[in-house]
Amino acid sequence: MKYMKLGIKPDTFYTEEAIRSVLSDVPTDLIIHVNNTKYLLHKFPLLLKCGLIQHLCTNIDNETDQPIPIALHDIPGGEEAFELCAKFCYGIGINLSAHNFVAAISAAKFLRMTESVAKGNFIAKLELFFESCILQGWKDSIATLQSIWKLSGWSDDHRIVQPCLDSVIRKILIHPSQVIWSYTYTRPGYTKKKQRKAAPKDWWTEDVSDLDLDLFRSIISTIRSTKKLPAALIGEALHVYACKHLPSPLEIQGQAQCSSARTDDTLNKHRKVLEAIVSMIPSAPGSVSGRFLFRLLKIANYVGASSSVKAELVRRSGRQMDEVTAYDLIIPSTSNPQSPDISIVHAILDNFLLQFRRPMPPEETERMIMSMTKVGRTYDSYLQIIASESSLPVSKFIELAESVPEMAREEHDGLYQAIDTYLKGHPELSKTEKKRLCRMIDCQKLSLEARSNAIANDHLPLRTIVQLLFVEQEKSGVGSSKVAHVITPPNEVSYATVDRDDTRRSRRGPEGGHRYKEPALGPGAEKTRMVPSPSEPKMAKERKKKDQEFGAKYKRK
Structure with missing residues (x-):
């Protein structure tokens, strides 16, 4: 960052009893009030350079030798800016940089320190510094834009703002290999000490993110209109700005628990930033990541964004739902x-599925099927997380679970785990509701581990366990070269018995029941059989004895 030094005299300003003055043998004849500070100064150096003070002193009738009082409470930049101008008038050395340039030139214009008042006046020197130093540097222009918004009520700032914006945009659009100035870049794993042929493509995003929202929006809009930078680079700039000016998910969670942290001013500020960022997201697919879109959705709910902003985020998030995790789907409710x-x-999810309703080439179809499978796994994991919500009715849970197409679930392990979590978190469910839940599970699509877990699960209806036992026998391929076992699915009669036993088991509780694995049948046995239940131990023993006798007879033959 560049500096300019004006004046050669030592700094003789001092403070005594809250009064600023200058060491001098000449008595002070001017009292200037700037906000809460009182200055005891001299007419001669100030009248030579400041047209405003000349005018004010001329209009004041002062026939006594008392110092003339002047109030300058509305001077831009306050005491600091006024003191720079006063020291320039006294010839005291001052250092100018991009950080104090705006305050200095604003105060100098307010005091009318023009060439018509004195040759080589303060404004002319400041404008020379602006043209030759600030506009030529990267961080100088950024710092000037940052400081200009700290001064309110100064209407002439467009002469500074627009040239600085043009300088910043011009530097952003050049090739990274031509970047020779310093910039801020704090990405993990990046070190400037390494020999690099060019700067990173997003070298400018962090410095620009320090600017006020209106300035940032002006830069992004101009860059987009040139169409010289890829949409993903614009999206990265928006991501960096959001990380700096919007709350993180952890901050949202903490502030949600503390209502005092959610002040109206803070929410309004965040809402304004959020809506501006959403409006600047390029329309090109993949310009921002799916996780970033879901983060914006969480913030939108937190700050109470408009319905149109939420709808736009929902639409965009749906197109990139395959990029997120289950925890990204946990979006806090507005209420x-x-x-x-x-x-x-x-x-x-509905917006994600809309993509499959349009015709697409074979290669894209294959990619979309893979995306749907990934979304199916993510969605089932999401169901596992929300299944423990006590306020989630069973009808809504079933609606959510059934909203995923069957082709999205290559296996039902995730769905089973979600249903199991829901059953454990809602012990008050009726037998009918449990059956409705478990009817969604395709036992054929459960892995061996999931089936084993489900068979031993006391929370599942007995009907489901019977289906699991049948699938387990079918997949295990029970049989031998001498005995051909016939495996038959349970029929309506056996289901009626199971339902009756299920009712009895539910009365005793999950710990009071016993399960019996149905023995494999020989070739001569009946194909229609009732599953032994805890209420029929005697019948089960007799049937087992007959099967053993039949097997022995078959061996003798």
Whole structure:
């Protein structure tokens, strides 16, 4: 960053009893009030350079030898800026940089320190510094833009803002290999000490993210209009700006638990930033990541963004749902930040599935099927997380689970785990509701580990366990070269018995029941059989004895 030094005299300003003055043998004849500070100064050096003070002193009738009082409470930049101008008038050395340039030139224009008042006046020197130093540097232009918004009420700032914006945009659009100035880049794993032929493509994003929202939006809009930078690079700049000016998911969670942290001013500020970022996201697919879109959705619910902004985020998030994890889908509700917003995730899934309703070439079809399978796994993991919500009704849970197409679930392990979690978290469910839940499980699509776990699961209806036992026998291929076992699926009669036993088991509780694995049948046995239940131990023993006798007879033959 560049500096300019003006004046050669030592700094003789001092403070005594809250009054600023200058060491001099000449008595002070001017009292200037700037906000809460009182300055005891001299007319001669100030009248030579400041047209405003000349005018004010001329209009004041002062026939006594008392110092003339002047109030300059509305001077831009306050005491610091006024003191720079006063020291320039006294010839005291001052250092100018991009950090104090705006305050200095604003105060100098306010005091009318022009060439018509004195040759080589302060404004002319400041403008020379602006043209030759600030506009030529990268961080100088950024720092000037940052400081200009700290001064309110100064209407002439467009003469500074636009040239700085043009300088910044011009540097952003050049090739990274031509970047020779310093910039801020704190990405993990990046070190500037390494020999690099060119700067990173996103070298400018961190410095630009320090700017006020209006300035940032102006830069991004101009860059997009040139169409010289890829959409992903624009998206990266938006991501960096959001990380710096919007709360993180952890901050949202913490502030949701503390209502005092959610002030109206803070929420309004965050809402304004969020809506601006959403409006600047390029339309090109993949310009921002799916996880970033879901993060914006969480913030949108937290700050109470407009319905149109939420709808746009839902639409974009749906197109990139295959890029996120189950925890990205946990979006706090607007009304109750402690509970997940289930409806918005359902809407995102609907938008994801809309992509499959349009015709697509074979290569894209294969890619989309892979995406759907990934979304199916992610969605089942999401169901496992929300299944423990006590306020989630069984009808809504079933609706959510059935919203995923069957082709998205290559296996039902995730769905089974979600249903198991729901059953454990809602012990008050009726037998009918449990059956409705478990009817969604395709036992054929459960892995061996999941089937083994489900067979021993006391929370599942007995009907489901019977189906699992049948599938287990079928997949294990029970049989031998001498005995051909006939495996038959349970029929309606056996299901009626199972339902009756299931009712009795539910009365005794999950710990009071016993399960019996149905023995394999020989060739001569009946194909229609009733599954032994805890209520029929005697019948089970007799049937087992007959099967053993039949097997022995078959061996003798």
